[in-house]
Amino acid sequence: MQPGERLALPFLFDFWAHDHQLPPEGDWRTWVILGGRGAGKTRAGAEWVRSMVEGARPRDPGKCKRLALIGETFDQVREVMIYGDSGIMACSPPDRKPKWVASRRCLVWPNGAEAMCFSAFDPESLRGPQFDGAWVDELAKWPKARETWDMLQFGLRLGADPRACVTTTPRNVDVVKELLALPSTVVTRAPTEANRAHLASSFLAEVRARYEGTRLGMQELDGVLVDEVDGALWTSEMLEGARAGRLPEFTRIVVAVDPPAGSGRKSDACGIVVVGVVQRGAPQEWRAVVLEDSSVQGVSPTGWAQAAVQAHERWKADRVVAEVNQGGEMVETVLRQVAPLLPVRKVHATRDKTTRAEPVAALYEQGRVAHCAGLATLESQMCLMTQTGFAGSGSPDRVDALVWALTDLMIEPARRWQLPNVRTLP
Numbered sequence: 001m002q003p004g005e006r007l008a009l010p011f012l013f014d015f016w017a018h019d020h021q022l023p024p025e026g027d028w029r030t031w032v033i034l035g036g037r038g039a040g041k042t043r044a045g046a047e048w049v050r051s052m053v054e055g056a057r058p059r060d061p062g063k064c065k066r067l068a069l070i071g072e073t074f075d076q077v078r079e080v081m082i083y084g085d086s087g088i089m090a091c092s093p094p095d096r097k098p099k100w101v102a103s104r105r106c107l108v109w110p111n112g113a114e115a116m117c118f119s120a121f122d123p124e125s126l127r128g129p130q131f132d133g134a135w136v137d138e139l140a141k142w143p144k145a146r147e148t149w150d151m152l153q154f155g156l157r158l159g160a161d162p163r164a165c166v167t168t169t170p171r172n173v174d175v176v177k178e179l180l181a182l183p184s185t186v187v188t189r190a191p192t193e194a195n196r197a198h199l200a201s202s203f204l205a206e207v208r209a210r211y212e213g214t215r216l217g218m219q220e221l222d223g224v225l226v227d228e229v230d231g232a233l234w235t236s237e238m239l240e241g242a243r244a245g246r247l248p249e250f251t252r253i254v255v256a257v258d259p260p261a262g263s264g265r266k267s268d269a270c271g272i273v274v275v276g277v278v279q280r281g282a283p284q285e286w287r288a289v290v291l292e293d294s295s296v297q298g299v300s301p302t303g304w305a306q307a308a309v310q311a312h313e314r315w316k317a318d319r320v321v322a323e324v325n326q327g328g329e330m331v332e333t334v335l336r337q338v339a340p341l342l343p344v345r346k347v348h349a350t351r352d353k354t355t356r357a358e359p360v361a362a363l364y365e366q367g368r369v370a371h372c373a374g375l376a377t378l379e380s381q382m383c384l385m386t387q388t389g390f391a392g393s394g395s396p397d398r399v400d401a402l403v404w405a406l407t408d409l410m411i412e413p414a415r416r417w418q419l420p421n422v423r424t425l426p
Contacts, residue, residue, distance in 0.1 A: 013047040013091070020190040023048060023165070029184040032166045036192035036221040037207075038199050041167035043086035045135045048165045050091055052133045053098075053113040064133040066158060067115040068126070070148065071137045074105065077117045081137055082107065088115075120144055126151035132159035139179075140171035149175055170225035172236045177225070191222045209298075216380030231386040233354075233361035239379050244289050244370035250276035253291070255312045256405035257322040258397050259304065259331050269297040269394075270304035271401030273378065274315050275409060283414035288363070288406060289370045291315060293378040295398050301334045309339045319343035321408045323400065347404055353396065357385055360406045369406065378402065 013021075021044035023031050031048070035041045055063035071077040082088050082100065088107065089097060098107040098115070107115040115135075118125055120142035134152055139145055156162040170176065179185055196204060211217030218224045258271035272294040278287050294311040296304050312320055324331045324346045332344050349356065363369050371379070381399050384392040390399075 013043075013051075017044070017047070018190065018194055020044070020188040020194065021047070022188075023051075024186045024188065026186065028163070028186040030164045030166060030179060030182070030186070032168070032180060032185055032187045033190075034168065034170045034187060034225065035190045035194070035223040037169065038192050038195055038203075039190040039223060040086070040195040040198075041169075042080060042084060042137070043091065045137060045165050045167040046081065046086060046088045046091045049088055049115065049133070049135050050096075052163075053109050053111070053115075054096060063111070063113070064131075064159065065113050066129075066131050066133075067113070068118055068129070068131045068134040068152065068155065069107070069115050069137075070118045070120060070126075070134065070152065072120050072142055074117060074119045076137070077119070081135065082117075118148075120148045123147040123151045126155050128155075130155050130158050132156075132162045134162075134164040136164055136166045136168075138168050139166050140168045140173055140176045145173060145175045149179070170219055170223060172225060180225070189223050192220075211377070216377055219380070229384055229386055229391045231388060232383055232391075233357055233385045233387065234364060234379075234382040236379075236383055238364055239371065239382065242364060242367075242369060242371050244372050247276075247289060247291075247372075248278050248287075250289075251279040252277055252409060253315050253317040254405050254408050255294075255308055255315070255317045255320045256401040256403075256408065257304070257308045257320060257331075257335075258400035258404065259301075259323065260397065261395070269295055269397045270299070270307070271295050271397035271399070272304070272308050272311055273398060273401040273405050274311050274317065275402070275405035276315070277409040279409075279413065283410075283417050284366075286410060286414075287368050287370070288410055289372065290375060290378070290402065290405075291372050293375050293398060295377075295401070301330070302338065305334045305338045308335065309342060312339075312342065319345055321345050321347055321404050323347050323349060323404060325349045345408070347408075352389075353400065353403075354385070354387060354389055356407070357399065357403050358387075359411050360403045361385075363406060363410060368410070 018040060020033065021040055033041050033044050049067060052064040069077050069081050071081055080087060092098065096110060098109045101108055105117040116129060123144050134156060142148060156164060180187060207221060211221060253276040256273050260270050274292040274294060276289050276291055292311060294307055296307045308320055320335060320342060322331050322344055325348055332346055335342055335344055378398040381396050384390060385396055385399050390396045
């Protein structure tokens with residue numbers, strides 16, 4: 001190879017790219033790249049923008065002069081889509097690298113092409129500007145996805161063939177499902193492993209061990225849009241509507257523990273969930289907030305006991321509620337070895353998991369339980385709990401802990417409230 005060819009080779013993306021990173025042939029308006037975490041979606045989006053600006057590929061309709069770059073926030077557009085390790089700047093050769101104009105929130109290429117940056121938190125900012133191309137990143141997690149996407153469609157009106165590239169990890173949201181169903185949409189898919197050469201092997205081993213076979217794993221690793229499970233006690237729509245705002249002053253807080261059946265095997269998990277309740281007025285007025293999922297996996301009994309005690313101390317909880325079906329008295333013993341004065345209430349499961357979960361699911365249907373952020377794994381497990389059992393692999397350990405916590409805080413106190421009071425006459 002000539003010296004010039006060697007210098008150009010790193011920037012010849014068609015030579016290096018995976019199949020899912022190259023735009024399909026044909027007459028399409030939107031190209032959606034569905035992929036797991038680290039599958040190379042950002043690189044594909046950045047290279048598509050570059051090709052649209054330069055007109056570098058035969059399958060592209062021509063040079064774009066005005067593009068939109070849209071992410072969840074301005075910071076994510078700048079730090080991921082533009083300046084990220086796989087962003088536009090990193091992908092551009094030195095002689096065709098755009099200039100970032102911070103005052104305009106705009107990229108400007110040497111050939112005069114421009115890319116304006118927008119945040120999904122402000123869909124109205126797309127009212128007025130017009131484009132001949134757009135790169136949309138992580139559409140499925142935008143807070144105002146439908147409003148922002150709709151405003152973009154009205155602005156994609158320049159040139160002979162305006163197009164959009166959407167790079168996203170799939171989530172079961174209406175705007176994504178509707179987009180995928182359009183005849184003008186083409187889709188490429190890839191799991192996380194498709195890009196294993198650029199990922200740490202320890203990362204792949206750990207996430208597969210933790211999330212293989214779960215709804216979250218199918219979504220975040222396999223890049224699969226997971227439809228709602230028939231007969232599920234919880235749905236993603238129900239959980240999206242249960243986001244907590246400012247935390248109230250709680251009447252009580254408990255840490256619920258669902259110990260693993262084994263002792264430290266990699267597949268064993270200990271469900272540990274923290275829930276607070278506000279018990280004001282009659283039981284139907286009580287409200288609960290799921291505060292934290294502190295579950296641990298593949299640790300010894302002392303390890304999960306320490307995690308439970310730390311959660312108890314972190315939230316200044318009133319007590320720990322622990323299921324003792326699997327370990328009997330050993331469960332309380334292990335907890336007290338870590339914290340001798342820990343207030344522990346032992347509970348025994350006398351009914352199957354679904355029967356125990358149904359009254360708790362009803363609390364969600366009534367809008368009486370909210371979720372803090374950071375509960376994605378728990379919520380994934382909840383959406384696999386059906387009227388006929390758990391539809392995922394393994395045991396619903398996190399859901400079990402959640403059920404025990406809400407039963408202790410909401411279900412059982414409400415039953416006692418309804419019991420008639422007996423007064424003995426002298």
